[in-house]
Amino acid sequence: MSSSTLLMLILIVSSLKQSLCEPRATEAALICSNTTAAESDRQLFVPNFLATMDSITPAVARRGYGTVINGTGNGTVYTMGECMKDLSQNDCNLCFAQCKINILRCLPFQRLTRGGRLFYDGCYLRYDDYMFFNESFSSVDRTVCDADDFVGNRTLFKDQVSELLRNVTAEGPRNNGFFTGFVSNGNLSVYGLAQCWESVRGSGCVNCLESAASRVNSCPPKEEGRALNAGCYLRYSTTKFYNNSAADAPAGNGGGTRRRAAIIASICGAVACLLFVAMVSFFVRKKIVKRRRVKKKLGGLLSIVTKSKINFSYETLERATGYFHSSNKLGQGGSGSVYKGVLASGQTVAVKRLFFNTTQWADHFFNEVNLIKDIDHRNLVKLLGCSITGPESLLVYEYVPNQSVHDYLFGIRQDGPPLGWEQRLKIIRGTAEGVAYLHDNSKLRIIHRDIKLSNVLLEEDFTPKIADFGLARMFPEGKTHISTALAGTLGYMAPEYVVRGKLTDKADVYSFGVLVIEVVTGKRNNAFSHNSQSIFHKVWNLYGSGNVIEAVDPSMKGKFPEEGAARLLAIGLLCVQANAELRPSMSTVVMMLNGERDVSRPTQPPFLNSASAEFVPFSRPDSCTQSSGNEITESIVEPR
Template sequence: MAVSGRWWWWWFAVLIMVVSLSEPALANPQTYQLAKGCSPYNTSDPPEDFVRKINATFAHLRNQFSRGNKSFATAEHIPIYAMAQCRNYLSKPDCVACFDAAVLVSRQCSIATGARVIFDGCFLRYEMNDFYNKITDEGNRQICGKRTAHNQDVFNTTAQQLLNELVLATPRIHGFFAAAKQEISGGGATAYAVAQCIETITQTGCMECLAIAYSNIQNCLPKSGSGRAVDVGCFLRYSNKHIFANNQTTNLAPFLGGGGRSGKKKAIIAGVAGGVGIILVLAALFLYQQSKKPKAARRGDILGATQLRGPENYGYKDLKTATKGFSEENKLGEGGFGDVYKGTLKNGDVVAVKKLVISSRAKADFDSEVRLITNVHHRNLIRLLGCSAKGEELLLVYEYMANASLDRYMYGDKRGMLNWKQRVDIIFGTARGLAYLHEQFHVCIIHRDIKSSNILLDDEFQPKIADFGLARLLPENQSHVSTKFAGTLGYTAPEYAIHGHLSEKVDIYSFGVVVLEILSGRRSSDMRVEPITEYLLEQAWKLYENEDCLGLVDKTLDPSEYNAEEVKRMLEIALVCTQSPPNLRPSMSEVVIMLSSDRPIFQNKPNRPSMISDFDQRVLTATDTSATTASSTSHATASFSGFSGR
């Protein structure tokens, strides 16, 4: 590693020398560092290969800045994805210099699988997964300056108005960038402000990100003459000093509506700056209204569609006919809130129809599933084809999964039918689906009920995550939300079951338990009688600590299909996902990387969870009656999502 380290510095020294010979004198690249972060996981690739890919990626980014007339660049040298952006007011030499400085800082992350550097003038990020759609993460924050402005109260009013206008106008501007200034009334001074979003997100994503940034930067305004709000998808800054040249301002008027700073426009701006919640509510209302409108023509095969649309509004009579009047012979599964039926539509398509029993909870589940997964499209997530809401009848229509749910192959009537490769593929596909929900969709979706019965298998035994009735959105400016427990005991993370702390780490914990079930063929909540009584997770940790990983493997598997190192690696991935505290668990994108590698991943053993053997009992005694009811209810809720053959 020492040789590789010297190589990095040599490479960068040569780069700086080339810059000094080929670029004019620099003015102000604005390299004041605002944030830096490194992934806690190192690459599983040989270090030399990783360094070569990183260098090639950086060179590609730099070439786009130095030879083109642009301030935004992306580059991929699989599995590395990278992005860099300069503030548009920087000159080309300043942009290149800012980027070079960011590269230098990123070298401090050594061979970590990801790095992020944010300066006043630019930012650089690379990861080993596609993050281009992401607009925010839990690291979003504000950085307030130490100086105060002359006549701070008057300055606050002017800066607030300027920021309001930028938040409204920037998402409407091509390139998602705006710089503006405003003279302070009667003060002889000026307020300056800048807003910018990355160019790979949508207009709505830019608006949502800036709404979060706007909320964060409010913490600076009352007492500081300068402030920044930084996030992965956007940047917002104000100051009472020059940030950019006078000729670099953007005319905001065409993008504000109404042609001026009217009271009506301010009301609109206030609504926009209110945050993500309003946007999501409006989006949900729009989708609901669209689903009520009659369709001129049938949508067709969604897998071949070139444009994503809302769910199809099926007729109740058509679905009743398709399921033979919701007959017993067509029933695929049943649960506390409704049943699932196999249906054959008039065009010959086979679907699964979930018929919800009428209750306030069922209505909430219906609205939740339609709202959340209408535009969630991934090969490892069950596809919602449409819905029907005639009076009190609530129906959801999904793609049909002929190979049943995973639990039937692990410890049900089809136990022993999956070989080792199929099990590994199911683990991998489930991880990809969760990574999409958590990190690649435009908002973070927490499933809340990941378990074997909610993983369905298609004709080729590829997994699809199902049942979004308990899913929740994680607000993009929060690391977790507090809520009553709703899930299935045995799969639920301790911090959520006991304290109600819900984050994407809860799904990651559940994923780890599912991996153990796939490896062992045991149900997570079943007690083992001989030789000692223990739950699956407890047994897995003891076997791992005793270096007897093969002792966990399902006895129905052929030993020639797997080896000890492969089993150990899969077990370690499962255990690292169940660590306590939750911040020790990897992200799902990092899990995907671990699963893609056949090299050792951990230098030290994972940390043991804080509670195992008496987990269920402690949950029941630590939660109140309503929470306990919710947990038992959710167990039934999950079971009626087995859209599969009997």
């Protein structure tokens, strides 16, 4: 695209009316399916679900709606998302970003729910295991009436609502399934919005709106009412809640309004065309640049590796692992499989085979080799070498015999004796020292981005070693944060990173806090579970009542110092505070763990309120200059 065209595009866009910054990210209803997946289907369904979440975001950002299908057989996931047509694109992005986070409440990974739909007043998101795109009705359709009664002439109010709903059913189908308007007698106005989803058209839309209007007509004398159907959404209110000024004429008298709307639509169409051309040019160029960057990275690494002592031949590592025999497989993560191997010298090693079926494999390899090849700390797994010249990229680490903390608490080592207090304390202290070294003491400031139980391996004496640096990022000096695609594991990712894509060292602090609470309580963090109470909620309530030691893992049978346990849980709560600025640095955490620093009183963790375990969405940014949902369109997110 020429510079003159870009300049014209910038002038047009800058002249448009700014977003009202009212994304209406207010939850109307979350409806989770009763259908659950078998254990054998979980490995197929979860990645496909996450893939549809990735794909649906650019579609919604591009045109306000989208449908995605991913997978085959029992693992197929169907997903659709849509914003209300009166929202600006920025408000749509903000609303949909929160929608994506909250829909996870229907996806507890211990009991996989195969369907969920989330209605916000500004947007809608649904996923399921069958083709539902053209559905107008379902057995879980709802009518939600406001709690507050109208104060005034209720007979007149009901008549106003009925007139508005008649206008909805008359004008909505003629306007591509969308309606905004109001009825007024001078003293009383009732406002309404209705929208059929883009995949529901014709008689399906007509029938859906008629049903919605009929059911919501039972809400008066309530001041507000909503109909939440599979194929459409309808809302009335005594307060004007929709955004487009073109709808400010009374409903039913919209001739001039429709003409203005047609003019605006023509202008928006021209702008959209220019934006589309600009976007295509941008993504084509981005793809070319990315290919060059990957080639440059690997070319530079090849030169470094072949001239260094860390170079292994592919054949050597193939023989060491018994040609990657399944009996030598130690585990599998988001970036590759790990195998036990024995070199010709007799040294036991761990060999990771990087997956080539993801676009991020070059970044993983570059991170592991270039970022951490010179890092040496007793609580970090040492990289011994790599192979880059064979049919696949391999990484060689020191072998850590006792597997992971996750295996001891929840996995294959669970049948053995439970971890004792001193072992848990040693794990927490060592992990803290390893993360603090990455943040403050290494030659490069590094954010790990995936601190979790399965990435903390244990020596025979239970010395912890942090592993898997595939998602690590260098944190330049003088930067307050870096913006990056969303990556990590659900339940461990800091809220400001999930919602706004802002990455700082406090994201690792948050993940460490989750790890501390899980190790001390012996329970998983279920912050994204729809039916299970978050361990944050339990620990926070017990802390507030002065009984926090009741949260300690009962398998230790009281064999722990109560004051020390309470102190550890308080440190965990400090690390998972919703406000990132209030979280301590990892070096301060180490001093707290060693008794060299007092533990201050924590504030409330995210995702819950003080009265219930409900997931509480983040409030919208204060101004339009805040980041939007676009920052989390590319994701590398693993289930728990």
